[in-house]
Amino acid sequence: MEQHTLSPVDGSIYVSRALSSTEEIHATIERATQSQKEWQSTSLETRKSICKQAIANFVNNQQVIRQELTMMMGRPLTQTQGEIAGVKERALSMIEQAEQALATITLADKPGFTRYIKRVPFGNVLVIAPWNYPYLTAINAVIPALLAGNCVILKHSAQTPLCSERLVQAFEGTGLPHGVFQFLHTDHPSTEHMIQHPQIDYVAFTGSVAGGAMVEKNAAGRFIGVGLELGGKDPAYVRADADIDYAVETLVDGAFFNSGQSCCGIERIYLHESIHDQFVEKAVALTKQYRLGNPTSSKTTLGPVVRTSAADFVRSQIEDAISKGAVTHINESLFSESKPGTPYLAPQILTNVDHTMRLMTEESFGPVVGIQSVFSDEEAIALMNDSQFGLTAAIFSSDVPTATRLGEHVETGTVFINRCDYLDPELAWTGVKNSGRGCTLSTIGFEMLTRPKSFHIKSLND
Template identity: 60%
Template sequence: MEKLRCISPIDNSLYIERPLATDYEIQNALSLAQRAQPGWAEVPLQQKVELVRGAVSVLQQKKPALAEEICWQMGRPIAFAGGEIDGYAERALAMAALAESALADIQLPEKTGFQRFIRRVPLGVSFIIAPWNYPYLTSVNAVVPALLAGNSVLLKHSAQTPLCAERMVEAFSEAGLPEGVFQYLHLGHRDAEQIIIGSDVQHVAFTGSVAGGAAVETAAAGRFISMGLELGGKDPAYVRSDADIEYAVASVVDGAFFNSGQSCCGIERAYVHHSLFDEFIERAIPLIQQYRLGRSDEPDTTLGPLVRADAADFVRDQIDEAVQQGASAHIDGGDFALDRRGSAYMAPQLLTGVNHEMRVMSEESFGPVLGVMSVADDNEALALMNDSEYGLTAAIYSADTEAAIALGDRLHTGTVFLNRCDYLDPELAWTGVRKSGRGCTLSSVGFEHVTRPKSFHLKTTL
């Protein structure tokens, strides 16, 4: 029997092993989901909301144990791992609070002799493919709205974080969710593709690489099903001349290096007005040097390992290539004892003298490196921020809100931040453009992607 093996980045030990679902188990799960969905759709919304709140409560009660599992599965420092459960609760409860208005019938103006409205109805079975980097936070974006809208859900989590799928389903079961409405499957890529190609799932939500998103689109070709894809990012920050420089540096550094840079909306490139550039670098270097690279299970670690050694070496290659092309590296890796090629433990790095001909400024890094360029004005910053095949978020640091909004209107991105970064407000639409994907989760708009409109045109007088 084929097995899923989670190798912990902490020490390369086998942390968890699970058998992959058999063909029979896959078909049984699909059939159960299909049978359960119509009855679930009839459950009153307020009851669905209470079940979501109950599941959140279960997860919050188990936060210390879940944090330890996150730490060992994907390497987030234990000091921060529990925050993911807090974030899960924030998003789930926000979506629950939005559900009544977001799913309400759309009433049209009165028309004599007719009753007209548009009802949002569930799609059916939602198949959600979730990643490892924020295993609870990424999956909640799709799972909770789909359930609230009346869909049944099948969750396939990353092979790196299988326990997260199990724990979520367990929590909803403990809260009283009917059998079959929310299930997990441990799957290989082939079986996941076959579910998209050949089953009756009506919605697919995928978070992962651009290549993975392309594979999902190929698998779904000709099925005409609803699809949401959250893919890569190369998110920029721009520090204007009127920014609070101390605040901007602290925010950008945190946005670039939190979770070892393994954040889809983390800051991967920064553009700083020339009048502040030197001060930005002078302030950033000591902040970055304060990170403690270490085992994720040690409480004083602030920078854990990347998920795999080859992921770390990919980022090292980007940095080495940039330096060979003329970039300057400002952080001495020798100050971080565990840093070495062939290891998942990687020192953070700050680069100047970079340009967009270098891979580190154009290709997604997904690691602890930040390239910084000096810019003359807003127009140069805007051109560079838009010079990317991605478009997930962009952050502006400025005291001028109106100027930031004007710049934001010209940015090719799904979210524009002012004086913050690397955060999902659950009441705002989470979406991307270009190779960052398509579709939307979170906010009232997110419910539109897990439902379909059904029009009622009723002639009431003859």
């Protein structure tokens, strides 16, 4: 049975791949199991060296990778360089952090005893990666899992199957033992079967809330770890004392980069009433400068969303908001490529919105943002927290101490002050509520991919 990837660029079949059979899945997991002890016994320095070489190989192949990325998920070719650079930054940062993160914890002297805690790998880690930032989301788990001594099986979205192949290919010729890092192309039932497999010891999943529930359901009863990075409806609050021009530039990009298809993209903006009109006027003017079109063109700054059904979902949110009194500020006719029945969708800004509208409560994952006026910090924080999600939130203010204090009351995994839509590999990447659980990146991310093993040794010579 084959799986076909339809390109959002032109609707054609861009790549087809045979789905892995049950026998192939079991053989892949068995290879990982057979290789894991050898990999675990390999020195950390060797593991780091292998990962560094693989990342160098990946970067050296970026021209091919960037073209494939554009055709599979629609991001403008001129913007794909950022994902390559991000993979390099995150991977090298995690390699640098590995020694500290994986170090044995030595306890204070206790006469007659030696005591310490080691961090040991789980064994086989299944990484399930999405299509929107297919390399960045995968690398968050793949590199630290390998550095920790785990074997990794990577399964990418059916929209971006070549990504798993390119990552595994990057490790060829690096000295990585056979079976340590492999990929599989599977459908939903086979993916569930893998999660249930007794030789899968940890699952790292990035995707939808429904997908996260599927992972938890299939892992239930085996007492294995799962890391879940799920949805977001990430808000920003612009205080009266903020630098308006800077906030507009940052938040418009945060809302519309990658056609709004980012788990930590800005989907809701709350403005202090004193700056509302000024901010909206500038944001609308900047948004009109985007160029929607074929993402292979150097003139395009906004590509299609991943598929027509995703565009239709955003259109339905906009229609719902308008029916309840929202006001649109972008004339769709300015973007001639935007057409019903296609994944090409004009960016849109709406005001006079509230939380009775789907636009302000459901994850949009498209080039649309709602802007709501507030009269106080307290109202802004209450609205930011009025969500089933809690991945990131941003506060813009010239008074950083006050903004930081406000951030203490925001229910998210990350609080940004005067920036948004960015992952720092030295900070923990985590969410609360329906945005998931667990953590990637930072030294804490390594803790998710290892287990503590205590040694309590009594001397018999004293």
